[in-house]
Amino acid sequence: MISTARRAIYASQLTAKPRLLEPVYMVEIQAPEGALGGIYSVLNQKRGHVFEEMQRPGTPLYNIKAYLPVVESFGFSGQLRAATSGQAFPQCV
16 A cells, blocks of 8 residues: 555656756846946856846936845845945845
8 A cells, every 4th residue: 555655656746747946036226327237247147137127217227126046145235236336236035
């Protein structure tokens, strides 16, 4: 009975096409246009994926939204501020 149940559970796990998912933060960054190069540089180093970039109406600031793996988030804020001379303000959600 136990070996039959074990085989059934094993077969169901294989047919379910299991995947390993990585936890990610959604990061919102506000910065002026001159800092965008540094932002993209840091996000690329940290395996980030930008999915939205838009300018705030009436201001010189851009809002950038990106996905950042949690494991890569350690030291992200400091590295981002260093690359943009303190002009970028990140918020991880």
